[in-house]
Amino acid sequence: MSERSERSDYQQHGEVTLTVNGAPRRATVPVRRLLSDFLRHDLGLTGTHVGCEHGVCGCCTVLLDGAPVRSCLLLAVTVAGHEVTTVEGLTDPDGTLHPVQQAFVECHGLQCGFCTPGFLTTTAAFLAERPDPDEKEIVEAISGNLCRCTGYQNIVKSVRRAAELLADRADQISPAGLAQP
Amino acid sequence: MTTRLFGAPIQRKEDPRLVTGNGRYLDDLTGDALAAAFVRSPHAHARIVDIDVTDALAVDGVLAIYTYEDLDGRVAEPLPLLIPHPGLTHPKTAYPLAKELVHHVGEAVAMVVATDRYLAEDAAELIRVDYDPLPAVIGVAAAKRAERLVHPDVPGNVAGHVVQERGDAREEIIAAPHTLLLSLSVERSASMPLEGRGVVAREDPGGILRIYTSTQASTSVRAALAAKLDLPLDRVEVVAPDVGGGFGVKIVHPWPEEVLVPWAARRLGRAVGWTEDRREHFVSSAHEREQEHLVNVGFDADGRILGLDVQVWHDNGAYIPYGLIVPIITTTQLLGPYKPRAYRAEFWSLYTSTVIVTPYRGAGRPQGAFAMERTMDAIADYLGLDRAEVRARNFIQPDEMPYEQGLTFQDGRPLTYDSGDYPALLEKLKKLIGWDEFETFRAQARAQGRKVGIGIGCYVEGTGVGPYEGGHVLVEPSGRVRVATGLTSQGQGHQTAFAQIVADELGVPFDSVEVVTGDTRRFRYSIGTFASRAAVMSGNAVALAARAVKDKALRIAGDALEVDPADLEIVDGVVRVKGDPQASIELKTVAVLANPLRYAFDEAAQVATQFAKGDISKPPIGEDDEPGLEATDYYSPLRSTFAAGMHAAIVETDPQTADIRVLRYAVVHDCGNVVNPRILEGQIHGGVAQGVGGALYERMAYDASGQLLNASFMDFLMPYATEVPRVEIDHMETPSPLNPLGIKGAGEAGVIPGMAVFASAIEDAEGFVLSRMPISPSELYHLRVRHARGKVVSLRRAEVGNPEESA
Numbered sequence: 011m012s013e014r015s016e017r018s019d020y021q022q023h024g025e026v027t028l029t030v031n032g033a034p035r036r037a038t039v040p041v042r043r044l045l046s047d048f049l050r051h052d053l054g055l056t057g058t059h060v061g062c063e064h065g066v067c068g069c070c071t072v073l074l075d076g077a078p079v080r081s082c083l084l085l086a087v088t089v090a091g092h093e094v095t096t097v098e099g100l101t102d103p104d105g106t107l108h109p110v111q112q113a114f115v116e117c118h119g120l121q122c123g124f125c126t127p128g129f130l131t132t133t134a135a136f137l138a139e140r141p142d143p144d145e146k147e148i149v150e151a152i153s154g155n156l157c158r159c160t161g162y163q164n165i166v167k168s169v170r171r172a173a174e175l176l177a178d179r180a181d182q183i184s185p186a187g188l189a190q191p
Numbered sequence: 192m193t194t195r196l197f198g199a200p201i202q203r204k205e206d207p208r209l210v211t212g213n214g215r216y217l218d219d220l221t222g223d224a225l226a227a228a229f230v231r232s233p234h235a236h237a238r239i240v241d242i243d244v245t246d247a248l249a250v251d252g253v254l255a256i257y258t259y260e261d262l263d264g265r266v267a268e269p270l271p272l273l274i275p276h277p278g279l280t281h282p283k284t285a286y287p288l289a290k291e292l293v294h295h296v297g298e299a300v301a302m303v304v305a306t307d308r309y310l311a312e313d314a315a316e317l318i319r320v321d322y323d324p325l326p327a328v329i330g331v332a333a334a335k336r337a338e339r340l341v342h343p344d345v346p347g348n349v350a351g352h353v354v355q356e357r358g359d360a361r362e363e364i365i366a367a368p369h370t371l372l373l374s375l376s377v378e379r380s381a382s383m384p385l386e387g388r389g390v391v392a393r394e395d396p397g398g399i400l401r402i403y404t405s406t407q408a409s410t411s412v413r414a415a416l417a418a419k420l421d422l423p424l425d426r427v428e429v430v431a432p433d434v435g436g437g438f439g440v441k442i443v444h445p446w447p448e449e450v451l452v453p454w455a456a457r458r459l460g461r462a463v464g465w466t467e468d469r470r471e472h473f474v475s476s477a478h479e480r481e482q483e484h485l486v487n488v489g490f491d492a493d494g495r496i497l498g499l500d501v502q503v504w505h506d507n508g509a510y511i512p513y514g515l516i517v518p519i520i521t522t523t524q525l526l527g528p529y530k531p532r533a534y535r536a537e538f539w540s541l542y543t544s545t546v547i548v549t550p551y552r553g554a555g556r557p558q559g560a561f562a563m564e565r566t567m568d569a570i571a572d573y574l575g576l577d578r579a580e581v582r583a584r585n586f587i588q589p590d591e592m593p594y595e596q597g598l599t600f601q602d603g604r605p606l607t608y609d610s611g612d613y614p615a616l617l618e619k620l621k622k623l624i625g626w627d628e629f630e631t632f633r634a635q636a637r638a639q640g641r642k643v644g645i646g647i648g649c650y651v652e653g654t655g656v657g658p659y660e661g662g663h664v665l666v667e668p669s670g671r672v673r674v675a676t677g678l679t680s681q682g683q684g685h686q687t688a689f690a691q692i693v694a695d696e697l698g699v700p701f702d703s704v705e706v707v708t709g710d711t712r713r714f715r716y717s718i719g720t721f722a723s724r725a726a727v728m729s730g731n732a733v734a735l736a737a738r739a740v741k742d743k744a745l746r747i748a749g750d751a752l753e754v755d756p757a758d759l760e761i762v763d764g765v766v767r768v769k770g771d772p773q774a775s776i777e778l779k780t781v782a783v784l785a786n787p788l789r790y791a792f793d794e795a796a797q798v799a800t801q802f803a804k805g806d807i808s809k810p811p812i813g814e815d816d817e818p819g820l821e822a823t824d825y826y827s828p829l830r831s832t833f834a835a836g837m838h839a840a841i842v843e844t845d846p847q848t849a850d851i852r853v854l855r856y857a858v859v860h861d862c863g864n865v866v867n868p869r870i871l872e873g874q875i876h877g878g879v880a881q882g883v884g885g886a887l888y889e890r891m892a893y894d895a896s897g898q899l900l901n902a903s904f905m906d907f908l909m910p911y912a913t914e915v916p917r918v919e920i921d922h923m924e925t926p927s928p929l930n931p932l933g934i935k936g937a938g939e940a941g942v943i944p945g946m947a948v949f950a951s952a953i954e955d956a957e958g959f960v961l962s963r964m965p966i967s968p969s970e971l972y973h974l975r976v977r978h979a980r981g982k983v984v985s986l987r988r989a990e991v992g993n994p995e996e997s998a
Contacts (some may be wrong), residue, residue: 042309056219057212059435061385061470066904067387097212111210118869121877122682123209124386124435129496130210153913156904158385158436159682161876161941162912 024087031099041087043058048075048086049096053091057097057127068155071128072096080133084099099125100134109175110168119168121159128155133169137176145170196691196701197702197932200869203687204706214433217389217405217466218229221729224391224462227452228311230301230318230976231475235327235339235544235897239291239320243299247317254459256318257302257451259288270445274514278353280732283542285510287454288448294341295546296897297474299447304455304463307790314992316735327544327897331376331483331504334541340543341509348511350507351515351540352578352797353523357597358533363498367489371569376963377558377946379481379506379891380884382551383909384681387467388446388476390873392453394460401428402453405435407442408719409709410677415445416453422989431709433984437681438881439550440477442721443513451493473902478891479517479551484562488531494570494581496531499846501562503538508547515540517548518554519601520653525559526596526606528613529567529585534598537634544897551720552881553942561964564947567649568954572986578647578951579617579626586613593928601722602656605831610925616859619921620647624839624857627789632841642844643854644956647945649837654862654936655727655927661716661829662733664693664740668786668795670764670779672704674736677717679709683938684870689864696737696863697744697776698761705754706733716825723834723936726866731826731930739822744781744874747798747820750806751776751784778820787811832927834935836860838879838944840916842952848974851887852915861923864936871937872920878941880915885942886949886965888914915932958989 024041027034030053037052042080044063049055049072058081061069065083072081073095100108110133115120127150136143138152143151148169149162157165208214244256252502257653259267269284280334289300293831297585299319320515326339333339364370400422406412406429413429416422424626452512456463466478467695487500505518515538522536549774571581588593596606598692621627629645636643661895663675674693680686707713709720718728741761748766760769767775780798799801805811812818841855858875865871888908892900901907918941926933946964953971954961959978966974977983 040309041266050218051221055212056216057214059216059386060218061435062904064469064903064905067385067469082485097210101211107207107210114210115206118203118873120209121684121873122384122386122434122436123214124204124216124384129211149912153911156385156909158383158438158881158910159877159908160873161878161880161918162915163876163917164873166912177235 026086028089028091029093031095039086040123041085043086044082044159045084045086045089045168046081049081055096055098059124059127061125066156068128068132069125071131071155073131073135076135076138078132090124095131097130100130108134109179110172111135113172114168117164117168117171119165120161125157129157129165133172139174141176142173195695197695198865198869199691199816201687201691201701201867203684203870204690205684207945214434216386216433217391217403220391220403220432221464221466222462224393224873225304225306225459226308226311227401227455227463227465228303228315229448230315230320231471232289232296232298233965234322234324234352235296235329236325237293237322238325239289240295240323241299243319247303247314250305250314252306253303253314254306255304255455256314257288257455258300259286259290262287264421264452267899268964270447270450270512271415272514273512274516276351276515279351279511279515281350283342283350283510283514285447287450296899297471297546299475302451303457310973312830323367326991329543329545329895329897331481331506331541334506334543335504340545341668345542348542349543350464350511352538353515353519354537355598356535360498360500360533360535363533364489364500365489367497368491369573370487370489371573373565374487374860374962375484375562375565376458377480377482377561378965379478380551380672380889381478381891382438382440384436384438384440387469387472388441388448390449390452391462391464391468392456393462394457399426399428400457401430402909403430403432403451405441406431406444406809407437407679407681407721408444409679410715410717412444412449412535414452419445419960420454420457423563429711431679434679437720438552439479439554441681441723442719443549444479462823469900469904474546474899475908477547477549479548480558480885481548482521482558484558486562486566487953488566488570490570492546492574494574495577496529496585498533499531500535501525505538505540506543506548508538508543508545510547511540512547513549516551516601516675520555521559523598523600523606524556524651524653525563525793526691527560527563527649528587528611529563530587545893552878552939554722554939556650556652556939556943557885557904557946560944561650561946561950563650564944565950565962571986575988579621582649583614584619588614600653600831602831607830608651608833609927609929611833611861613835616835616837616861616923619859619923620837620839621851621923623859623919624841624855626839638814639731640846642846642956643841644952644954645839645841646948646950646952646955647839648947648951650943651671651833651835652723652936652940652943653921654723654834655828655832655930656722656724657828658718658729659825660718661714661823661825662729662736663714663823664733664736664821666740666744666782668779668783670703672699672775674704674706674733675710675713676708676733677714678725678729681720683874684867685725685729688726688866688870689729692730692734693737696734697741699764703764723938723940727832727930727934727936728826730866730934731932732824733893734932735824736822739824743785743822744778744820747781747784750775771801782820786818797944806820810877826930828929832863832929832935834862834940836940836944838948840948840952842949842956844956844971849968849975851968851971853883855919856916857919858941859921859923860940861925862940863927864924864933865922866934874937875920875941876918878939879918879945880910881942882945883915884910886946887967888965890965954986956984960984960986
């Protein structure tokens with residue numbers, strides 16, 4: 011048996027200054043810290059989930075300057091100066107759901123909810139670029155994200171519904187961090 | 192009048208929280224906990240010669256490193272055998288950390304606790320384990336040959352052997368006009384939830400050990416940990432937070448990590464957490480599905496089965512904590528909607544040097560359905576009959592219900608079907624998929640040089656297995672209705688479905704009902720979420736508890752309003768006299784009155800204090816009565832309830848590349864009364880997707896030395912949106928007579944006939960016999976080559992060139 015007292019000099023650290031969900035954030039983190047771990051454990055934004063840590067499942071998808079990226083494949087220090095939007099940032103400050111979030115609720119586009127943040131961020135970016143997609147384009151857009159619960163049918167339906175809701179809100183301003191069409 | 196919620200496609204209560212990133216999954220709860228990481232065996236079978244932790248201890252931030260030698264008390268004993276069975280003659284379970292020997296790649300050998308997961312993994316990499324490799328036993332064939340043993344004291348690698356028989360199947364087969372022998376096999380897949388396992392434990396200064404764990408059975412984890420750590424039950428609290436999918440794998444407990452993390456937390460006096468990573472999930476959680484089946488069937492000229500003799504060799508992996516459940520389910524549920532005159536089932540559960548095998552959604556049924564439905568297709572082809580017609584001729588008829596199959600089911604009770612209408616289901620399916628019109632479509636496709644095929648698969652699923660679940664319903668003086676049940680949730684929408692049931696039973700608004708599941712602080716007695724049982728078991732339990740609360744509310748309101756409780760009703764949270772809505776009292780006021788007070792805690796509470804109006808001739812709390820507007824009740828069924836369904840698929844196989852495309856997928860399904868059709872449909876969609884994965888994509892590729900070659904999402908092919916067909920669904924509702932709500936389970940249904948349906952359809956497209964699942968395009972291509980060389984048997988109907996016309 012081997013137990014010992016705690017020591018805590020980590021490896022090399024780096025400073026990260028970036029914008030997360032519209033707010034400036036600054037932190038000093040080990041240079042090897044993944045963006046996903048940084049968001050979840052340093053910033054407390056646990057809505058971003060980690061399903062595989064090798065970039066395949068898409069649970070950890072966040073928007074980097076409006077474009078979807080796998081936060082488990084990025085080091086936090088490499089996104090300094092950039093703008094990150096997580097699932098928490100899709101919601102309006104007053105708590106109003108983003109049309110994509112609303113659509114997933116309406117269409118039963120989630121079951122356990124673990125993969126959902128990745129689908130929501132992916133869909134938000136997709137619809138910002140392609141506001142009126144057909145089914146084939148929708149399937150293509152979400153085909154980089156794994157879901158083990160829903161069989162995708164209601165996710166496809168949710169994306170279509172989100173496009174409708176977004177069209178209804180067309181005059182309003184897009185949420186922070188999303189690319190303009 | 193309040194609209195009835197039972198049966199309505201209500202939106203889920205869970206979702207606003209989950210879509211905003213406010214879910215609370217296991218790894219979200221680690222806080223400042225220390226992080227654990229594990230050193231796992233790289234060998235499938237080896238003796239541990241030495242473990243050197245010197246370099247690892249030098250890593251900054253490491254607090255402790257444990258090996259088997261450090262374990263104490265009952266933690267040093269093997270993990271429990273969860274489900275003993277008389278046929279399980281040689282049970283073996285793992286130690287939390289390997290003791291001298293490792294039996295599969297991924298078995299935990301050492302545990303590191305550090306201030307941070309990165310550092311814990313750094314240290315784990317520096318632990319040097321010296322192994323003396325031993326020969327591995329991989330696959331059913333090797334296990335069966337038993338030239339090498341997984342455990343030296345288990346002869347023949349046989350963990351268990353069970354025979355069940357009704358009638359004399361072998362005699363029937365000998366006497367039958369026709370017989371067929373089929374050898375059928377299924378490879379490994381796994382539940383593969385997107386959230387792996389995980390556990391966080393902390394002991395508070397008062398000595399309460401609280402454990403959050405991503406489990407399907409929090410109450411059983413509590414009992415197991417109290418026993419392992421030798422703690423009184425009331426000092427252990429186990430909570431299943433939001434769970435990111437289970438599909439069976441999280442019903443196993445306690446996992447090695449589930450014991451070690453709380454043990455280390457107590458030892459170090461600090462919170463400790465561990466979150467499984469994906470590779471760990473592949474090599475150290477659990478798999479399922481791999482089985483070999485030998486089917487001997489005798490039948491008459493009409494295709495009616497006279498004798499069915501099935502032998503099954505089940506690969507249970509290196510240990511068998513969950514007992515013989517999977518092969519028991521295969522051999523009992525194999526019968527589906529059919530009634531062979533005589534049936535014999537025999538299985539051997541075999542050890543191999545691989546990760547353990549425990550139920551994955553369907554739990555042995557997909558293999559059973561595959562074996563049975565392949566047999567039906569073979570009989571139809573042999574006799575030149577329509578495949579649907581042969582099935583219909585073997586169906587149990589609605590007027591034969593309840594139907595006794597004469598076997599013992601997985602709950603230890605008789606395999607007796609409670610209700611169902613299989614002929615009607617088949618008619619619905621044929622209509623939905625256009626069964627009778629398919630030959631026209633095939634002819635058109637053929638004219639275009641395309642190969643298409645249609646397949647069918649039927650199943651009956653025993654759901655809602657006991658022994659029991661309970662429910663607690665409490666009406667608070669605020670009017671909030673708090674509901675608790677012990678079983679856990681992994682995405683099935685229990686907070687919604689149970690709220691629908693309670694709101695209806697009690698007569699309160701849906702929004703006033705809050706449901707908590709899987710928290711032993713709120714409900715202590717429970718079994719767990721598995722076997723499509725949650726809606727049946729806890730649904731009925733919360734309904735019964737709500738009825739008891741309603742009875743009490745009416746009695747108290749009757750006293751207050753000075754009317755007969757029989758004349759009262761509760762509508763929208765108000766107790767009122769039927770036909771005289773003015774004479775009423777709010778349910779929340781009844782909740783106040785239900786608890787006679789000395790001290791008013793707010794203005795509303797004053798009506799219940801001692802100088803307020805009341806009958807002074809009686810004690811404030813009557814004999815056999817209790818304070819509070821709340822009740823607990825339990826639902827414990829006599830036996831399981833049996834849902835049924837039938838699926839059909841139309842596939843197209845590319846004549847050149849052997850690519851397999853699903854053109855249509857149709858499902859008809861009967862799970863009794865439906866609580867929430869939206870949730871039910873979601874369950875079916877998800878099940879079908881796993882059926883597609885199991886039939887066409889997913890397999891665990893072990894090499895001969897026991898290395899899992901595809902232990903990542905890059906190589907283990909789970910379906911994306913591009914691989915899953917749109918599912919067309921039609922329902923029937925044949926209520927179960929066994930429970931008050933008339934419901935049957937639905938969670939596993941979608942996945943069960945997947946392999947059977949695709950084998951049936953691909954075989955139909957190709958014209959030669961398929962006997963192994965899953966099947967990839969390259970395997971189909973090789974089968975074509977072998978078929979062309981005469982090494983794969985043609986379908987008779989393909990040789991005649993006159994398919995599906997003789998019914």
